[in-house]
Amino acid sequence: MIRVAVQHRLGSFDLNAQFESDGRVTALFGRSGSGKTSLVNAIGGLIRPACAHISLDGEILVDTEQRVFVAKHRRRVAYVFQDARLFPHLTVRQNLLYGRWFTPPAKRFGQLAQVVELLGIGHLLQRRPRNLSGGEKQRVAIGRALLASPRLLIMDEPLASLDEARKAEILPYLERLYDETKVPTIYVSHSVLEVARLADTLVVMAEGRVEATGPTADVMARLDLPPFTDLIEAGAVLEAEILKHDDSFGLTVLSLCGSRLWVPRLDRHRVGAKVRVHIRARDVMLSTRPPDRLSALNVLRGTIAEIGPQRGPIRDVRLDCSGQAILARITRRSVESLHLTEGTTVYAVIKAVGLDRQTFGAASRHANGADTTAIPI
Amino acid sequence: MFTLTPEEKTALELSLRVALWATVASLPPGLLIAMVLSRGKFWGKSILNGIVFLPLVLPPVVTGYLLLLLFGQHGPLGAFLADNFGIVFAFRWTGAALACAVMGFPLLVRALQLSIDAIDRGLEDAAGTLGASPGWVFVTVTLPLILPGIIAGTILSFARAMGEFGATITFVSNIPGETQTLPTAIYTFTQVPGGEFAAFRLTAIAVVVSMSALLASEAIGGIVGHRIGVEA
Numbered sequence: 001m002i003r004v005a006v007q008h009r010l011g012s013f014d015l016n017a018q019f020e021s022d023g024r025v026t027a028l029f030g031r032s033g034s035g036k037t038s039l040v041n042a043i044g045g046l047i048r049p050a051c052a053h054i055s056l057d058g059e060i061l062v063d064t065e066q067r068v069f070v071a072k073h074r075r076r077v078a079y080v081f082q083d084a085r086l087f088p089h090l091t092v093r094q095n096l097l098y099g100r101w102f103t104p105p106a107k108r109f110g111q112l113a114q115v116v117e118l119l120g121i122g123h124l125l126q127r128r129p130r131n132l133s134g135g136e137k138q139r140v141a142i143g144r145a146l147l148a149s150p151r152l153l154i155m156d157e158p159l160a161s162l163d164e165a166r167k168a169e170i171l172p173y174l175e176r177l178y179d180e181t182k183v184p185t186i187y188v189s190h191s192v193l194e195v196a197r198l199a200d201t202l203v204v205m206a207e208g209r210v211e212a213t214g215p216t217a218d219v220m221a222r223l224d225l226p227p228f229t230d231l232i233e234a235g236a237v238l239e240a241e242i243l244k245h246d247d248s249f250g251l252t253v254l255s256l257c258g259s260r261l262w263v264p265r266l267d268r269h270r271v272g273a274k275v276r277v278h279i280r281a282r283d284v285m286l287s288t289r290p291p292d293r294l295s296a297l298n299v300l301r302g303t304i305a306e307i308g309p310q311r312g313p314i315r316d317v318r319l320d321c322s323g324q325a326i327l328a329r330i331t332r333r334s335v336e337s338l339h340l341t342e343g344t345t346v347y348a349v350i351k352a353v354g355l356d357r358q359t360f361g362a363a364s365r366h367a368n369g370a371d372t373t374a375i376p377i
Numbered sequence: 378m379f380t381l382t383p384e385e386k387t388a389l390e391l392s393l394r395v396a397l398w399a400t401v402a403s404l405p406p407g408l409l410i411a412m413v414l415s416r417g418k419f420w421g422k423s424i425l426n427g428i429v430f431l432p433l434v435l436p437p438v439v440t441g442y443l444l445l446l447l448f449g450q451h452g453p454l455g456a457f458l459a460d461n462f463g464i465v466f467a468f469r470w471t472g473a474a475l476a477c478a479v480m481g482f483p484l485l486v487r488a489l490q491l492s493i494d495a496i497d498r499g500l501e502d503a504a505g506t507l508g509a510s511p512g513w514v515f516v517t518v519t520l521p522l523i524l525p526g527i528i529a530g531t532i533l534s535f536a537r538a539m540g541e542f543g544a545t546i547t548f549v550s551n552i553p554g555e556t557q558t559l560p561t562a563i564y565t566f567t568q569v570p571g572g573e574f575a576a577f578r579l580t581a582i583a584v585v586v587s588m589s590a591l592l593a594s595e596a597i598g599g600i601v602g603h604r605i606g607v608e609a
Contacts, residue, residue, distance in 0.1 A: 079502075081503065085497070085503040
């Protein structure tokens with residue numbers, strides 16, 4: 001459980017943020033300049049806030065009223081920076097073991113071999129950081145942070161400096177990391193895709209303030225959070241179960257909201273596994289009658305729970321499909337011509353190819369998650 | 378075969394000893410001052426900066442004379458050190474080393490300061506979040522990263538010490554076997570009739586020693602630069 005309340009002034013920027021989370025992966029989401037990095041810097045001890053109370057599992061790290069300030073090297077809060085920050089004078093192996101050396105043996109967990117295997121960096125151990133690609137550097141930085149046996153892992157936009165291909169290369173490793181280790185993580189990001197795929201708890205920031213906190217699916221289903229609703233990737237996060245893989249068409253069938261969802265084949269997941277699906281609002285069409293003879297494979301029935309405020313020609317609509325929320329981004333004209341109001345029964349049409357591999361994450365993660373196999377490393 | 382006369386040998390050995398001590402002894406305080414000047418924010422920083430770099434702009438004779446006033450037998454610091462610690466600088470080789478250290482100090486500090494400024498502070502932050510205390514961060518991250526600067530500064534300061542003349546001769550005079558280094562010996566030979574050849578031999582020795590130092594620094598710098606991933 002982490003509790004954070006920070007007030008700090010940086011030039012003309014005013015940071016005034018509070019949140020608490022006992023999530024396994026807590027995402028700090030917001031645009032660039034919304035104060036995310038300053039907030040995690042206060043948690044990690046890189047800045048000394050003017051007024052703050054920060055505690056981790058009941059232990060106070062910063063309390064300006066009681067004049068408590070635990071130095072960064074005593075917090076056991078490890079950091080993965082956007083720019084990796086590997087030590088250029090050490091080999092990959094020495095980099096990985098750097099933090100371990102400073103951890104008392106009784107508090108160490110995880111072995112070099114396990115972490116190396118988890119991140120797929122075995123072939124790099126004798127190399128020096130300058131000879132690594134951006135993606136490799138970032139994986140080594142993650143391993144280095146893990147091997148410091150932290151109580152909390154901070155990842156400050158770990159993928160932001162990488163191109164799309166490198167991001168796609170690292171995301172699966174991050175998912176494995178979060179599935180197989182128990183270290184709570186604060187994940188700073190301005191990417192909806194990453195947040196939808198990785199985080200179980202979401203803290204939305206704007207202009208130095210926390211706009212919303214809660215389970216990822218709940219926060220992402222809200223229509224009143226401009227940091228989200230302004231983005232083209234805005235959309236709902238739902239949980240689905242894999243029913244079967246269809247080899248003849250290269251598709252996978254999911255059970256979602258009592259209906260079937262056909263998506264491009266998900267090779268990495270077993271039948272019966274739970275996956276999270278991020279359905280972008282712009283990939284959803286609405287129909288007031290059950291559509292037929294449509295190329296789209298997926299039709300979900302639901303009722304309109306909320307119609308968001310109009311923004312130009314666009315309105316976002318939230319549907320309730322057997323308890324889970326789906327967002328649809330449609331024109332104001334369509335809302336009027338179909339006479340959509342709250343309570344109307346509609347059919348959401350989702351294009352299967354809109355659900356690419358990027359939009360799937362592994363099953364939900366909770367601090368004490370019974371539905372995921374948590375292996376302490 | 379080029380063989381050294383006993384006098385030449387004495388002058389060369391003395392020069393090397395003086396330069397070595399001057400360099401080694403000024404490295405720790407040089408590192409401290411460079412850190413303070415590079416990282417510190419305090420009142421009087423520009424004054425400290427001025428004092429450190431003063432020997433670079435003052436005539437060496439003036440520096441030597443100031444040293445004589447301070448560290449001479451009757452100087453306040455000289456008398457204090459002699460009475461309490463038995464350390465005497467006046468007219469000893471130790472005085473020559475002190476003069477060389479003071480003259481080389483600005484060059485050493487400048488080189489160190491530049492390499493400290495060039496360090497990515499983010500690396501030190503990263504080390505801190507991995508559990509390294511500030512002392513360990515200095516030893517395991519800062520020091521290895523400024524190694525090229527330490528080598529460059531040390532060589533500069535050593536070369537300066539080998540060539541130091543004005544401050545040395547003013548402070549500790551020109552005593553054969555005690556304070557007569559290569560430059561002062563050359564000076565002495567040029568002042569006596571028929572001494573040109575001896576002066577020329579010493580000059581050749583000075584050239585060889587200085588050139589070797591430069592080549593050695595290039596070689597070491599190259600190896601270190603390669604190791605820490607900095608293009609040297």
